[in-house]
Amino acid sequence: MGRQGSEVLLRLEHVSLAFGGVKALADVSFDVLEHEIRAVIGPNGAGKSSMLNIINGVYRPHQGTITYRGQPRRGMDPFQAAALGIGRTFQNIALFKGMSVLDNLMTGRNLKMKCNLLQHAWYWGTAKKEELAHRQKVEEIIDFLEIEHIRKTPVGRLAYGLQKRVELGRALAMEPDLLLLDEPMAGMNMEEKQDMCRFVLDVNDQLGTTVVLIEHDMGVVMDISDRVVVLDYGRKIGDGTPDEVRSNPEVIAAYLGNAH
Amino acid sequence: MQFFFEVLIGGLLSGIMYSLVALGFVLIYKASGVFNFAQGAMVFFAALTFVGLLELGVPFWLGFILTCAAMVLLAVGIERLVLRPLVNQPQITLFMATIGLAFFIEGLAQGVWGAAVRGLELGIQDQPLAWVMDRTGIGISKFDLFAAVVSAVLVTILAVFFNKTRVGRALRAVADDHQAALAIGIPLQNIWRIVWAIAGCVALVAGVMWGARNGVQFALTFLALKALPVLIIGGIDSIAGAILGGLIIGASEKLGEVYVGPLVGGGIESWFPYVMALLFLLIRPEGLFGEKHIERV
Numbered sequence: 009m010g011r012q013g014s015e016v017l018l019r020l021e022h023v024s025l026a027f028g029g030v031k032a033l034a035d036v037s038f039d040v041l042e043h044e045i046r047a048v049i050g051p052n053g054a055g056k057s058s059m060l061n062i063i064n065g066v067y068r069p070h071q072g073t074i075t076y077r078g079q080p081r082r083g084m085d086p087f088q089a090a091a092l093g094i095g096r097t098f099q100n101i102a103l104f105k106g107m108s109v110l111d112n113l114m115t116g117r118n119l120k121m122k123c124n125l126l127q128h129a130w131y132w133g134t135a136k137k138e139e140l141a142h143r144q145k146v147e148e149i150i151d152f153l154e155i156e157h158i159r160k161t162p163v164g165r166l167a168y169g170l171q172k173r174v175e176l177g178r179a180l181a182m183e184p185d186l187l188l189l190d191e192p193m194a195g196m197n198m199e200e201k202q203d204m205c206r207f208v209l210d211v212n213d214q215l216g217t218t219v220v221l222i223e224h225d226m227g228v229v230m231d232i233s234d235r236v237v238v239l240d241y242g243r244k245i246g247d248g249t250p251d252e253v254r255s256n257p258e259v260i261a262a263y264l265g266n267a268h
Numbered sequence: 269m270q271f272f273f274e275v276l277i278g279g280l281l282s283g284i285m286y287s288l289v290a291l292g293f294v295l296i297y298k299a300s301g302v303f304n305f306a307q308g309a310m311v312f313f314a315a316l317t318f319v320g321l322l323e324l325g326v327p328f329w330l331g332f333i334l335t336c337a338a339m340v341l342l343a344v345g346i347e348r349l350v351l352r353p354l355v356n357q358p359q360i361t362l363f364m365a366t367i368g369l370a371f372f373i374e375g376l377a378q379g380v381w382g383a384a385v386r387g388l389e390l391g392i393q394d395q396p397l398a399w400v401m402d403r404t405g406i407g408i409s410k411f412d413l414f415a416a417v418v419s420a421v422l423v424t425i426l427a428v429f430f431n432k433t434r435v436g437r438a439l440r441a442v443a444d445d446h447q448a449a450l451a452i453g454i455p456l457q458n459i460w461r462i463v464w465a466i467a468g469c470v471a472l473v474a475g476v477m478w479g480a481r482n483g484v485q486f487a488l489t490f491l492a493l494k495a496l497p498v499l500i501i502g503g504i505d506s507i508a509g510a511i512l513g514g515l516i517i518g519a520s521e522k523l524g525e526v527y528v529g530p531l532v533g534g535g536i537e538s539w540f541p542y543v544m545a546l547l548f549l550l551i552r553p554e555g556l557f558g559e560k561h562i563e564r565v
Binding site for chain 1: 433434437438440441444445447448449450451452453454455456505
């Protein structure tokens with residue numbers, strides 16, 4: 009452990025979010041340090057996905073501020089978040105199903121491409137060179153995630169575990185500084201989970217990407233995260249290293265279900 | 269045999285005119301995953317605006333460019349007022365919105381330019397090419413040939429544009445999943461604007477061609493119905509499919525009219541394409557080039 013630097017990359021302060029009368033998040037504050045793996049855990053309906061959706065701008069918090077790389081803001085849209093280097097995967101895989109693995113990953117390069125429409129219309133010259141450079145980068149990611157053999161397969165045809173891996177690949181193609189993973193190991197078997205763990209750790213290690221992940225598998229969470237935030241009914245009930253969180257009585261109560 | 273070829277070629281050339289209309293549908297389907305019911309109305313709007321400008325004394329090319337600009341404006345307006353509020357809504361909602369849009373555009377066009385039927389003269393006669401006529405005895409209409417060349421050029425440009433460029437890929441991404449497209453940094457709004465603008469300009473070319481042939485009139489909006497079998501046969505998300513589908517429909521309806529028609533009392537040209545489409549739906553529901561969608565359950 010101890011991969012993280014001391015710089016705060018992302019800080020959420022007193023964030024609240026409500027859908028009508030339902031309070032999804034109530035006054036939640038926590039920070040994410042550079043290069044760390046930060047897990048968000050909690051029972052179903054605790055507000056974990058809402059948290060992620062706030063960070064990447066799908067939802068705008070009703071109260072509170074988000075400070076990303078020292079810039080405070082109330083909210084933004086997902087496109088701006090992507091432009092600022094926040095990449096993500098979704099709980100219920102959101103890949104472009106009719107497109108090949110390669111094309112899915114290439115869409116992740118969209119923001120990095122500089123040629124304008126007109127240059128693309130002609131395709132030759134600069135645009136072609138650019139396309140090739142990005143293709144190179146995407147091939148590196150394909151090698152990294154060990155999905156060479158399915159490169160040309162339409163993702164709709166792949167098994168669930170592989171789709172999850174492709175989705176991670178697409179997020180990586182953006183070369184994000186902050187990677188948000190919404191249950192990257194849900195529905196996977198042991199072997200697939202181990203592979204995914206390895207990929208997440210490698211991304212964090214080799215590329216220096218900061219990771220915020222939501223996960224239900226406690227074994228995985230405790231193994232790979234540097235620090236853990238625990239949510240329950242929209243409130244933060246625990247925050248700290250895996251060991252601290254594990255011995256927090258409120259967390260234990262929430263998970264055993266006798267606190268309510 | 270000469271007669272057969274004359275009918276066949278005539279059919280293929282008129283089929284390209286269908287492709288031209290179908291193309292507009294394909295573009296928008298590729299970008300929003302929705303069948304744009306307003307495409308016929310856009311053809312009508314574009315043709316009427318173009319003719320209206322010509323009547324005001326605007327030169328041909330300037331009129332063309334101005335109408336293109338009007339279609340781009342229309343696209344920007346549609347994106348802002350119709351599509352943007354409907355991000356992440358089910359596709360059926362978007363489809364219903366295009367129905368409303370169709371009525372609006374039809375009304376707007378007639379409100380501005382009036383509802384009278386107008387003629388449009390491109391300066392190309394609907395006469396057989398003398399050169400081919402003399403040598404082979406087959407009559408090929410100059411106008412049809414012109415329309416075919418224009419369509420071929422347009423299609424080539426679009427095919428390269430959408431299959432080889434980043435915009436094409438972004439387009440397919442947007443059609444598949446709005447949320448994911450936004451999250452990886454595809455500017456949804458821009459893509460929509462671009463596609464609707466291009467579809468608008470394609471509608472203009474289609475409107476000019478059909479308007480020159482049949483007159484610029486409200487019936488242009490029904491072209492959408494002619495494009496339907498083309499889309500079903502070719503596959504609604506394929507540019508190549510729109511072309512081939514148009515050729516198949518054009519050739520088969522003319523050949524059917526001439527060779528099968530007399531057996532059943534004639535007049536089959538108007539419904540023959542739909543029967544073809546029905547057969548295709550039974551055999552190959554995704555069309556010739558359409559993307560096969562696999563549902564996992």
